[in-house]
Amino acid sequence: MRLSHLAVATLASLPAGSLAFAPNANGPASTSRMSTQMFMAQENNDIVSQARNGVLSAFAASMIFLSPGPIMEPANAAVPTTPAKPEVVAVAETKPAAKAAPAKAAPAPAKAAAPAPVADPLAAEKKAVDATKSAVVAAEKGLTNAKKAHADANTLYSKANDNAALSEKKAVTSKKALIAANDKLADAKAKESTGSLSALKEVENLASKVGAAKDSLKKAEVELKETKAIKADAAKKLGTADTVLANAEKADVTAKANNTKATEKLAKASTSLAKQQKKDAKKKAVADKKAKVEQKKADKAAKIAAEKKVAAEKKAKAEADKKKAAADKKAKEIAAKKAADVAAKQKKLKELQAADKEAESKAKSLESEIARQKKELEKMTMTK
Structure with missing residues (x-):
């Protein structure tokens, strides 16, 4: 039994008359008994009060030491409280740094692509020179062919001209022979009037010669006409060959002039390109030098940043x-x-539990004493 319960039960079991003085109308005899009762009641009240105060003090002390909360007033001391569990302070654990993933083997470097061909800045000029050279070769070949054709046409014309001249000479000769034969025939006819047989035979003979001369002249004239036609055709071909040769010579001159211009343009472009390349090389050298300085600065800054990062990480760690x-x-x-x-x-x-046991033992003794006093008091009240 708890001490608080024991004290409350004890106080509740005491009669009301034992805790207070009540006047009695029985006279002096009863007054003596009442005085004795009052003394005993007062003594009992003191004992109960001491026991109650001791129990309450022990209970309050146990609550103070066992309860982590604020101290409770005596009116609330009888309410049992559950001792709080010791507070556990959570400490943030520092997790170990995650292991770095094993470095994978670097993939085989891809086969370097062939560098793109660099465009020739003089490609157009060189192409023009090559084209004009080809034009010169073609023009020279055309001129050679034209000269050969002209020579052939000239030879043909010369031959046709000679043949025409020869045919004309033959025609003139045939005409002269015919005239001479006619003259002889006329003379013979004049002599024929004599009536001699020889004169007649001479006329007949000359008449046949005149006929032969006429045939020869006719044949010579036909041949002359043919040779003149051949000469005219050869002259026409020679004229065409002259025109072709003149055009070929003009084309040759033009092709060579164009080649000269293209060559001069290429030379001029090459000179300009050389100057520009020299300027570009100078600019590139300056830019490379500047880039090298900037790269050196960047490398230095990166190194400093890396060192600062390492220092910061070290400091943070x-x-x-x-x-x-x-x-x-x-x-x-x-x-x-x-x-x-x-x-x-x-x-x-443990000390309180020991004290509680001791108090409980005392309370039991007190309870026995109270019971004894109560019985004596009842006897005294019954015998009055």
Whole structure:
């Protein structure tokens, strides 16, 4: 039985008359008994009050030491409270750094693509020179062919001209022979009037010669006409050959002039290109030098940044380690303090439990004494 329950039950079991003085109308005899009763009641009240105060004090002390909460007023001391569990301070654990993934083998470098061909800045000029050279070769070949054709046409014309001249000479000769034959025939006819036989035969003979001369002249005239036609055709062909030769010579001159212009243009472009390349090379050298300086600065800045990053990471790690160590130390201190508090409270609890047993023993003795006093009091009240 708890001491508080025992005290309450004891106080509740006492009669109302034993805790207060009530006047009695029985006279002096009863007054003596009442005085005795009052003395005993007062003594009992003192004993009960002391027991009650002791029980309440022990209970309050046990609540103070066992309860982690605020101290409760005596009116609420009878309400049992559940001891709070020791507070556990959570300490953030520093997780170990994740292991770096094993570096994969670098893939085989791709086969370098063939560099793109560099465009020739003089390609157009060189192409023009090559084209004009080809034109010169073609023009020279055309001129050679034209000269040969002209020579052939000239030879043909010369031959036709000679043949025509020869035919004309033959025709003139045939005409002269015919005239001479006619003259002889006329003379013979004049002599024929004599009537001599020889004269007649001479006329007949000359008449046949005149006929032969006429045939020869006719044949010579036909041949002359043919040779003149051949000469005219040869002259026409020679004229065409003259025109072709003149055009070929003009084309040859033009092709060579164009080739000269293209060659001069290429030379001029080559000179300009050489000057521009020299300027570009100078600019590139300056740019490369500047880029090298900038790259050196960038490398230096990157190195400094990397060093700062490493230093910052090192500092951050040191601070994190320091904080972790402090947190671990604080957690250990808190745990040690909690353990000490728990041990102290457990010790105090044992002391209170021992005191409670002792008080319970005293309460039992007190309860027996109260019961005895109560019986005596009842006897005294019954015998009045």
